[in-house]
Amino acid sequence: MFPLKNLIKRLLAGALLAGVMALPIFAQDPAPVTVAQPEVRPAVERVELTGSFTARRAAQLSPRLSGLVETIDIDAGDAVAAGDVVVRLDDRLAELQLGQAEAAVAQLRASFDEAVRLRDEALRLGEDRFFPDTEIQARKSAVQVAKAALDVASAERDTAAERLARHAIVAPFDGVIARRLTEAGEWVETGTAVAELVAVDDLWLDVQAPQRLWPRLRQDTDIEIIVDALDGRALTGEVAARVPVSDPAARTFLLRLILPEADPAITPGMSARTVIRLRTDAAALLVPRDALIRYPDGTITLFTVDDSASPPVARQRQVAVGRVDGDRAVIESGLSPDQAVVVRGNEVLTEGQPVRIVEDGG
The missing domain is CATH 2.40.420.20 (conserved putative lor/sdh protein from methanococcus maripaludis s2 fold)
Known part of the structure; x- marks a missing residue:
């Protein structure tokens, strides 16, 4: 009897204690x-890609004829303008050949002028029947021969002038010399690179983009270019080209971006991050x-x-x-x-x- 009462009391006490402990939880x-x-x-789908800036124009400058390097006035890092001479080959013999060709032209021009004078004289006298027709025809032929000889000499002179001009290797566009590949006194063959020229003010950013973006990229796509070397400065980019040759292994294609305005602080080889924002209709x-x-x-x-x-x-x-x-x-x-x-x-x-x-x- 008493054990049962004690058990009931303990159960009631335990239930009361549990209720008291639960009150803070429900009352929190x-x-x-x-x-x-x-x-x-x-x-708007946000796609982040990375890439590197490359020069749109870069050239290995080389001579169009063989010769001895006489002067080279450029070095790596030098800025040059289109038409500037970067390397000059020894052109003494070419100058002499041009002088000979010009002298030959002068001589043959005098012969041509004399032939023209004699022909005109014969034509004038022939009007009064004082000159035989055969002699008139001979003098006309002499003019044609003299003219042909003058034309040949003029072409040889132009060839000599072009040969002389080719002893000077000039910059085809504005840029910066990336590498100097020869020295004065070296013999260079036709096609041998003597310097590397890069157009640093005309860059594009090459990135590998997922194939799924191909149909969604347009020239007016919202693109942000972030250049880490410029303290993360963000620039506006535009789609310049989508190269349709894909990499089947990586499932990517080459996407080329440009900056609407050139930034002199950006140089070829700098890395950049791109943020492409693609809108969806759904x-x-x-x-x-x-x-x-x-x-x-x-x-x-x-x-x-x-x-x-x-x-x-x-x-x-x-x-x-x-x-x-x-x-x-x-x-x-x-x-x-x-x-x-x-x-x-x-x-x-x-x-x-x-x-x-x-x-x-x-």
Whole structure:
């Protein structure tokens, strides 16, 4: 009899103690949270790629004939303009040959002028029947022969002048000497590179882009170029070309970008990051990225506020996240557009915990 009474008393005491201990849990103050309303709009896919600046024009300067290097007045880093002489070959013999050719032209021009004078004289006398027709024809033929000889000599003179000009190797465009590849006194053959010239004010950025972007890239695509060497300065880029030859292994294609305005601080070889923003026509459900809670196993959840309770309570929902649009993430499933999400204070929330909205995150 007494043991049964003692057991009942102990059970009642334990239940009372458990109730007392549970009171602080149910009586805890609601957690302050900030919420934001999801957006429904066409999403912008943000794609980040890396690449390097390359010169649109670069040339290995080489002579068009063999010869001895007489002077070389450039070195690596020197800026040159189109038409500047960078290397000159020994041209003494070419100068002499040109002088001979010019003398021959002068001699034959005098012969031609004399032949013309004699022909005109014969024609004038022939009008009065004082000159035989055969002699007139002979003098006409002499003019033609003299003219042909003069033309040949003129062509030889032009050839000699061109040969002399080819002893000077000139810059074909404005740029900077990247490498000096010869020295005075060296013999160079036709086609031997003597210097490397790079146009540093005319650059493009080469990046390898995923094949899936091919049909979506246009010249007016929103592109931002971030140059790390310039303290992360962001510049506006434009699509210059899409090279259709893809890399089947990497499933990429070459995308070439340009800067609308040249920046002298950027040089060939500098690396850069590109941010490509691609708009889509389909509407998407977007929430602030701060609302997402990621777990090591890949699970992604967020908290909504159930205001049907008093006070409102937090409800944890597992969601499927698609692409990221700036500071927003596309929710593919697990959330309705009319459900506000917690963007601040969600780090320590638990399912069913009372909450108090202190700020609307928009």
